[in-house]
Amino acid sequence: MASNRTVPPHLDAVDATAWPGVARPPRGPCTGLRARVAEMSFARACSSAGLEVGEGEGADLTVERAELFPRLAVSGWVGLAESYMAAEWATPSTQSLVDAIVALISAGYRPRATPRWSLSSCEHARPSGDIPPDLVQHYAGDGTSSFAGHFATGVATSERVKFRSHTPGAGRRGEPAAYFVDVTNYSDPVGPERGDLGDAQRRSAEMLLDACGAGPGTHLIEYPSSGGTLAVLAAHRRGTVDSLTTDPAMARSLAEHLVYEGVDDAVRVELGGSHGGRVGSYDAVVAAEKLETLSDKSKEAYLRSIGRLVRPGGRVALQTIVQTPSYTKAADAAVDSLRAYVWPALSYCAVEDIGQIVDRATPLRMVACTHAPGHLAESLRLQRELFDAHLREAAADGYDPVYRRLWRWQFAVREALARMGMLDVVQITFTARRRAGSR
Structure with a gap:
């Protein structure tokens, strides 16, 4: 039969x-x-x-x-x-x-394909790009963060680099045609091990807080929340912190973490995608690895929102993953698999592209940028190894074999691109432009 x-x-x-x-x-x-x-x-x-x-x-x-x-x-x-x-x-x-x-x-492998996914093709691909906190804990060095770290063995070298201004009217009527950015490059870390990842992630957070001048009395917003480390460290500096998230699970996890760290009185957790009418309310805005999960159109809207939040004289510090000139069409074809199942709008742009958006669409100006591609590759390697070591725990938390293999796949794709020098982790600092375009 x-x-x-x-x-x-x-x-x-x-x-x-x-x-x-x-x-x-x-x-x-x-x-x-x-x-x-x-x-x-x-x-x-x-x-x-x-x-x-x-x-x-x-x-x-x-x-x-x-x-x-x-x-x-x-x-x-x-x-x-x-x-x-x-x-x-x-x-x-x-x-x-x-x-x-x-x-x-x-080898340039790029098979022809007809994309057949949409934002609803898989229930696990969240349009917000948020990763469930109970999944993050299985590979985060600090227990809460999925962002890349900066390891202690990286050596920094700095230079001032001239960037062309894309501000409307640049080069005319007193608006400068170019501006200078303090660019810092970190050498590759030396022999990092799994136990170093948490310290490296905390160092990334401290670098962001240093860049935006967070200290006693600073009114800071983390937009959106990256798990808790940034908010906790800002509170330890005696700042007042608002942390926004659109994910109820993230809000619950963050609230519990703040109580555990003893800083719940200094950090306000808000559930919702809007920052309300708080125009110019903050001394500092920070975020870690949100920008790359947004489409090109949403990137501009997000950066506009940040520009409205910070007060005159305030600072913005963002950590994000960017593409380098080595990024290829074959690489982007591989990233399609991450768009289909993890981050639907994932889009790696160049630092210069971010600068152009900020110049054209916001009152901000880039003043500093760090590059640490080797630290990204090592962070992803250690996260992959940690997740491999916690597969049973992930299964106990309800992540089925398909999900667990997906998570190993996404680490492998991103680590491969970082190892090939196609992706870089950067921290970009912005400040409000003064009249005539000066900073």
């Missing part, structure tokens, strides 16, 4: 409601032909990348199920991620996974 089965047995355990793209491999007319073409293309890419595809010792990558190839044919890098999440192919370790992604991107 012919079987009417449409779902391969290895996908029986996958929740089709939570993971529709993983649970249902592509089917339909011409899928078989396209899959064979995709298989040949993948084989060529692996050969060009120097990857050994096979079984047993010495193999860099093992294909367990042929469903990989129709996924590649239809969805490209998104299909490669979905197939990994379905355990249809594997590498010996997550370090090997990073190595394989580096090799494929270096």
Whole structure:
């Protein structure tokens, strides 16, 4: 008797409601032909990348199920991620996974794909880009933060760099055509270990607070909250802190953390995406790794909001992940998998692009910028290793095997891009422009 089965047995355990793209491999007319073409293309890419595809010792990558190839044919890098999440192919370790992604991107692997995801294609891809606090705890060095750290062994070198102004009227009627930015580059960290990550993340937070001059009496807003470390450290400096979040789970977790740290009287947690009518209310605005999760249009709206929040003479300090000139189309194709399942609007822009938006759309001006690409790569490596070490705990918190493989995948993609010098972690400081464009 012919079987009417449409779902391969290895996908029986996958929740089709939570993971529709993983649970249902592509089917339909011409899928078989396209899959064979995709298989040949993948084989060529692996050969060009120097990857050994096979079984047993010495193999860099093992294909367990042929469903990989129709996924590649239809969805490209998104299909490669979905197939990994379905355990249809594997590498010996997550370090090997990073190595394989580096090799494929270096080889320019960029299969044609028809994007078939939307903001509602997966319940886990939150439009806000927020990561559940009970997931963050399984890889955060400080227990609450998902942002990159700055390790103590990085050596700083600084210079003043001239930036072209994109302020309306620049170069005319007393408005300067250019301005100077204090640029600091940090050398790669030396031998960081897992136990160093928490200290490095706290150092990132302290650097942001230093940049915006946070101290006794400073009225500061964290917009949005990044888990609690920034708010706690600002409170320890005897500042008054508002921390905004759109995620109820984040608000509850943050409130509990503030009580535990004994600073709940100095920090106000607000649930909601709006800063209300508090124009010019704050001495300082800080944020960690929010900007890159926004679309280009939303970036401008977000930076406008920040520009309205800070008072004249106040400062803004943001940590964000940016692309470097090495960033390629193959890299962006790989990032499509993160847009499909983690951050729907993920968009890495260059520092210069951020400066242009700020010049054109806000009353702010960039005055300082740090670069620490090696610290980003090491932070992601240590976060990946910590998560690998806490897989059982993540499972106990309700994260199913597909989610756990997704989280290993997203670490691997971002670590690969950072290791290749395509992504950089920067901290940018802004201040309000004075009349005639001076700062």
